[in-house]
Amino acid sequence: MEPIILWGAAAYNLAIGGPGLVKSGASREGRVVSLLVVCFGLVYAIAATDPARFAPMLWAGVLGKLGVIALLAPAVRRGELPRAVGWVLAGDALFTAAFLVMLLRG
Numbered sequence: 001m002e003p004i005i006l007w008g009a010a011a012y013n014l015a016i017g018g019p020g021l022v023k024s025g026a027s028r029e030g031r032v033v034s035l036l037v038v039c040f041g042l043v044y045a046i047a048a049t050d051p052a053r054f055a056p057m058l059w060a061g062v063l064g065k066l067g068v069i070a071l072l073a074p075a076v077r078r079g080e081l082p083r084a085v086g087w088v089l090a091g092d093a094l095f096t097a098a099f100l101v102m103l104l105r106g
Helices: 002-022 028-049 051-077 083-105
Strands: none
Touching: 002 028, 002 051, 002 083, 028 051, 051 083
């Protein structure tokens, strides 16, 4: 099951971050964020190839996703960001929970 979750996380990050890299008119900061999201997706893909070996790399994903949620969720609640961002954050929260289960289960 773990490889499926990790491949899903990889696809999710590539789908979320990839378009921002090529979006016409995207800011430099937006492209940097998109690049980081894509890079995390690559980390999840690598972890999916051998979850037992690469599981410790998921701590970076847990911290990154929790950080993004903490930084953006208040702005979504205040209406400063589109509601769609809230759905992205919900996906991040689900993957964070799955990663924590994998990591804490050993």
